[in-house]
Amino acid sequence: MILYKKITDLHKYLDTQRQNGKSIGFVPTMGALHDGHLSLIEEAKKENDLVVCSIFVNPTQFNDPRDFEKYPVTIDRDIALIEPAGCDVLFLPVVQEMYPVGVKTGRHYDLGYLETLLEGKYRPGHFQGVCMVVHRLLEIVMPDNLYLGQKDYQQCMVITRLAELLHLSDKIKINICPTLREPDGLAMSSRNMRLSKEERQKAVTIYQCLIEIKEQLKQGELHQLKEKVLSRLVQAGFKPDYAEIADAANLQPAETWDGKQQLVALIAAYLNEVRLIDNMILAS
Numbered sequence: 206m207i208l209y210k211k212i213t214d215l216h217k218y219l220d221t222q223r224q225n226g227k228s229i230g231f232v233p234t235m236g237a238l239h240d241g242h243l244s245l246i247e248e249a250k251k252e253n254d255l256v257v258c259s260i261f262v263n264p265t266q267f268n269d270p271r272d273f274e275k276y277p278v279t280i281d282r283d284i285a286l287i288e289p290a291g292c293d294v295l296f297l298p299v300v301q302e303m304y305p306v307g308v309k310t311g312r313h314y315d316l317g318y319l320e321t322l323l324e325g326k327y328r329p330g331h332f333q334g335v336c337m338v339v340h341r342l343l344e345i346v347m348p349d350n351l352y353l354g355q356k357d358y359q360q361c362m363v364i365t366r367l368a369e370l371l372h373l374s375d376k377i378k379i380n381i382c383p384t385l386r387e388p389d390g391l392a393m394s395s396r397n398m399r400l401s402k403e404e405r406q407k408a409v410t411i412y413q414c415l416i417e418i419k420e421q422l423k424q425g426e427l428h429q430l431k432e433k434v435l436s437r438l439v440q441a442g443f444k445p446d447y448a449e450i451a452d453a454a455n456l457q458p459a460e461t462w463d464g465k466q467q468l469v470a471l472i473a474a475y476l477n478e479v480r481l482i483d484n485m486i487l488a489s
């Protein structure tokens with residue numbers, strides 16, 4: 206595996222590879238890697254000649270500075286994990302390399318209503334920060350395939366929209382990979398490292414709530430089911446931002462279900478200082 210810290214060096218290397226007809230799969234991450242990240246790398250390895258992974262804790266997507274400061278950094282461990290998973294190139298830039306003229310100059314990405322609901326509503330500016338870094342990374346890596354996790358359902362939609370805005374939809378194929386879970390069902394997440402033993406045990410309630418929604422979904426109004434899950438979260442000691450049932454194609458909240466519409470359940474909730482998110486596609 207080759208490690209690049211400078212954009213120009215990585216650019217040069219990838220240009221040569223591209224000229225030699227190599228296809229490039231790209232897995233952007235913020236590090237503190239787990240099997241979920243590695244599954245994206247493994248998927249990329251199956252479908253591309255070259256797998257590029259980036260590790261960059263992007264300051265512009267943290268609406269809460271404390272969350273940024275406390276974001277886990279485990280770089281030596283990450284490097285040891287990604288090579289056997291199939292990563293050929295690691296891009297590990299510092300903030301100055303990614304944003305040489307600062308972070309305030311970015312353009313505004315027109316994400317429409319997507320930015321006004323769920324994560325967009327509760328984390329103002331978050332998706333502009335995501336677009337800023339992904340735009341920059343796509344320009345640098347210019348992959349044929351981009352690998353994202355369904356764990357961040359709304360982010361997948363935002364990045365798909367970004368690719369349209371940048372007229373890259375024809376050039377870059379976006380591959381959305383399933384959420385990897387711990388044996389008890391908790392979605393793997395870098396933030397799980399910040400949970401105490403007791404919090405870790407409670408955290409699985411989010412998954413159990415998603416299962417509850419999936420099992421109890423029936424035609425008609427959905428308000429009661431959403432309320433039931435919200436109170437279960439509160440009783441378990443969470444501070445929920447939302448427990449929503451939405452149209453799986455556009456994330457518009459669903460008030461009723463006709464038995465046909467494809468829906469997704471999405472939850473975001475704090476366990477003390479740690480904010481966890483998860484989602485589950487519901488049967489249509």
Ligand code: AMP
Binds near residue numbers: 240353356384393
């Ligand atoms: P992050 O490092 O959290 O920014 O995540 C980097 C990529 O890994 C994103 O595309 C995430 O959606 C994806 N990812 C995070 N957690 C999981 C998981 N449990 N299973 C699959 N993919 C994941």
